[in-house]
Amino acid sequence: MMELYADYQRELDAIRQTFGYDFLALALVEPAEQQYVIRWKYAAGNRNERFRRIVLKSGKGIAGIVFRTGKPVFIPSVRDYVRASSLFNYPIIQSEQLESLGAVPLWNDARVAGVLLGGFRQEHAMTPELMQALKQTAQSGIGELDGREVASQ
């Protein structure tokens, strides 16, 4: 397990280095003993530890939407996307003060098993090209997740 932890963290650090994200985080489904809840398990460039306490709800928040729909979310400008009055519905954006971001599903065995979120503390820093690269990263698999959208058999 320790090795696995290092794996994910190292991969995140590497991705962040390559693309220059201010904040990069990976949310994963917890095992049965944890009621299969979704949590942010790994992060790089985080400002505080608030994200660790958050339990994601399917369909709510950025990662929740990605998780439920299996579709990427691309937000070049948080200010245009989220009204100030509903910003509290997106705790990770608020606590990490992100201004632009993208989030993609991580597939494993034809199911969304996680969400990879990359963000910047600057508007319009998240570009369509970066978004494309983030999708490719997720498709090539991270850690033990195979990144395959269609069942193999």
Added chain:
Amino acid sequence: MTPPPEIGTMSPLMMKLFENSKEAIFFFDKTGRALAMNPAAEEILSADVLINLYEGSENALCGTCRGYTSDTEQQTCLDCYMKMPEAEEHTSFQVYLETKGKGVVPYAGSFHTVDSEQGTRVFMLRDLTPQLRIQERLYQNTMTRHVLEAQENERKRLSRELHDSVAQELMSAVVDLRVLKYMTNDETVLKKVKQTEASMTRLLDEIRNMSVDLRPAALDDFGLEAAFRSHFKRVEQSYGLVVEFVSGLARKRYPSNVETVAYRICQEAVLNALKYAQVDTVSVHLFERDGMLRLEIEDQGAGFEAGSDPVGTGLGLYGMRERAELAGGTLSVLSEPGIGTRVLLQIPIAEFLVKE
């Protein structure tokens, strides 16, 4: 003002009443021409209506009258009080007048004959604005209470339904799935069942969350302390915000409306801290002192200037105050930019102590 011939013969006391009364008094002759009016009456009329009245033009009062309240209409000219025969006179009614500088004002009016021989009639007006305002506030308070009560009851019903039947049923389906796992050794089937179990467990969790969001059963079943604890845990899980909760309540339960008010206000205050204070922790203090249930919500966050333009709608604080008042309590909000915000709710419970 031209005093009518009789006015000179009035006793000094009557004269004083006429001159200094806050009520507007008009005298009309039998044709509807104004005979006299007191200073209070002159005050409310605009110059042109005043001239028309003194010149004795027909229907001069119509220049200011905006109708009276009848059985069927708020403001009507049907069966005008000026035109009624003596036997059917309206002695007390509500009438609207276009006044100088204050717009249309409601008055309690009285119009009746004081001299049958001459046909002299008196029209007296008393400003109803303060009474109506008080009545309206009273009505609004009652309405607000009813609306809040209806909302809580409906929420309770939906919450129970979700918790007791929907979640129950789903729970037994999840249990069935767990049993299914022991009925096969087929790896692919096992994997699929496990995935289904995972999404159903999450769904179950979501339904329970919805139920608690609507109205926590813990509030009705176990009281404030339990409801607060589970609420704060959920706040931490949803937003990563830590609530330091200290409770020193003397008793477990309070009247249901007091518990509801305290819970909802605390919910709103914590949400406010979360939205605007930019903090990681909020402290909540719940205790009883001097026959008062006291709830303190404090943060060391951004704070705000009292009376400044609200970042949000500004309705939250208003709603909290409204709820507090409905339970006979008070709400005070102290905030200073850069230092933090402190919300204090106090609800008297002395009455409840006596009853026990």
